[in-house]
Amino acid sequence: xxxVESLKAVLSEYPGGMTNxxxxxxxxxxxxxxxxxxxxxxxxxxxLRRHCFGxxxxxxxxxKYFKIVGHKGKKPLYSLVDIxxxxxxxxxxxxxxxxxxxxxxxxxxxxxxxxxxxxxIIDIITGKLPEFFERLIVxxxxxxxxxxxxxxxxxxxxxxxGGVDGIINEDKLGLSLIYLxxxxxxxxxxxxxxxxxxxxxxxxxxxxxxxxxxxxFTREAMEYVERQQQKxxxxxxGEMLARLMVKYEVGIVSQQSLKIYKxxxxxxx
Numbered sequence: 290x291x292x293v294e295s296l297k298a299v300l301s302e303y304p305g306g307m308t309n310x311x312x313x314x315x316x317x318x319x320x321x322x323x324x325x326x327x328x329x330x331x332x333x334x335x336x337l338r339r340h341c342f343g344x345x346x347x348x349x350x351x352x353k354y355f356k357i358v359g360h361k362g363k364k365p366l367y368s369l370v371d372i373x374x375x376x377x378x379x380x381x382x383x384x385x386x387x388x389x390x391x392x393x394x395x396x397x398x399x400x401x402x403x404x405x406x407x408x409x410i411i412d413i414i415t416g417k418l419p420e421f422f423e424r425l426i427v428x429x430x431x432x433x434x435x436x437x438x439x440x441x442x443x444x445x446x447x448x449x450x451g452g453v454d455g456i457i458n459e460d461k462l463g464l465s466l467i468y469l470x471x472x473x474x475x476x477x478x479x480x481x482x483x484x485x486x487x488x489x490x491x492x493x494x495x496x497x498x499x500x501x502x503x504x505x506f507t508r509e510a511m512e513y514v515e516r517q518q519q520k521x522x523x524x525x526x527g528e529m530l531a532r533l534m535v536k537y538e539v540g541i542v543s544q545q546s547l548k549i550y551k552x553x554x555x556x557x558x
Contacts, residue, residue, distance in 0.1 A: 291416035292336050292475070295321040297354060297369060306358040306366030309334035322416065324475075332475045337367050339476065340408075351404045392549050407531035410540065414503050415475050420446055422473040425539070426501045427455040429530075430469065432537040437461055452491030467497045474504035476527070482509040489520055501525040 290298075299315040300307060307315065313333040316322050324332065338344055342353040358368040414422055427442040436442050441458040455469035470488045472480055480502050492498050498520060505526045514522045525533070535541050 290321055291412040292316075292322055292333065293340065293354060293412045294416075296333070296336065300355065300367060300369045304368060306368040308361055308364040308366060309337055310364070312337070312367065332477065335475075335477050341367065342370050350408050351401055352408050395547075395549065403535065406535060406541070407528065410531045410534055411476075411503050411527050415473060417473070419471070419473050420444075422471045422503070423454040426469050426471045426499075427457070429501075429533060429537065429539050430455075430457050430467070430499065432539050433533065435459065435467060452487050465497075466495050467499060468492050468495050470498070470500045472500075472502040472504070474502055476504055479505045479507045480510055481507045482513045485510045485513055485522075485524075489517070489522070492520060497521050499523045499525060501530055503527045503530065 295316045296312055298321055299312055299319065303311075303315075310330055313330045316333070317324075337355055339350045340352060340354045341349075342356045344357075353370055355367045356370045357365045359366040414425070423444045423446040427444055430436070431439060431442045436457045437460055441461075443456050443458075445453050445455060452470060453468050454471045457467040457469065459465040459467065468488075468491070470491075472484065474480065480500070485500060485506075488498060488500055496519075500522065502525070505528075506524050511524065514524055533539075
């Protein structure tokens with residue numbers, strides 16, 4: 290069960306709403322989710338806000354599950370959104386727009402669909418064990434074309450991995466290797482420079498490395514990688530991870546394809 294699913298479960302029993310602290314305590318009491326973050330209440334608050342109807346900010350998620358129904362002191366009370374409160378108005382406003390071409394409207398709804406899928410992917414991954422994420426990043430790199438065949442990636446993982454979670458063999462003799470590191474962090478708990486430096490140290494004489502997280506990277510971590518001259522490093526944050534999984538269909542199944550047509554005016558000339 291993901292954090293979002295846990296929040297839905299506890300809030301479904303309290304239509305009058307709960308504060309983020311009350312929601313967190315209810316999740317712990319019911320044993321719905323095991324938090325690994327140092328400040329789990331902040332994580333719960335962040336998830337509620339990102340998926341809250343009426344709260345729009347750069348990192349807000351377009352998929353809304355919650356709404357604010359009041360306050361307890363200065364703390365907002367969150368409740369589940371009744372989808373009938375939102376969808377009809379969204380659809381009505383969208384189709385009322387007569388200046389937007391039909392294909393542009395389709396693209397708009399498709400973009401919302403993708404954002405929904407991206408959000409679901411990250412929510413599911415953060416609810417899984419670290420071992421699952423380690424296997425996932427190896428599968429993703431192989432699907433992207435790295436390695437000489439489907440069996441050229443291995444999961445190292447475990448408590449004695451030395452900072453390396455996966456290895457991709459780019460050739461049969463193992464002369465060119467890519468080291469992988471996976472951090473299954475919740476949103477807002479970004480990977481810092483010390484963790485990148487530790488990964489570089491674990492690479493030893495290996496020149497290529499990919500560091501993947503479900504969250505993001507601090508500015509110091511990204512600047513360190515940019516200045517790195519001895520190793521070839523790539524950082525993949527949660528947003529890019531979700532996009533790559535969709536593009537290469539890892540954990541994703543394509544349901545249908547839709548063709549967009551236009552009239553071939555040259556035929557009628």
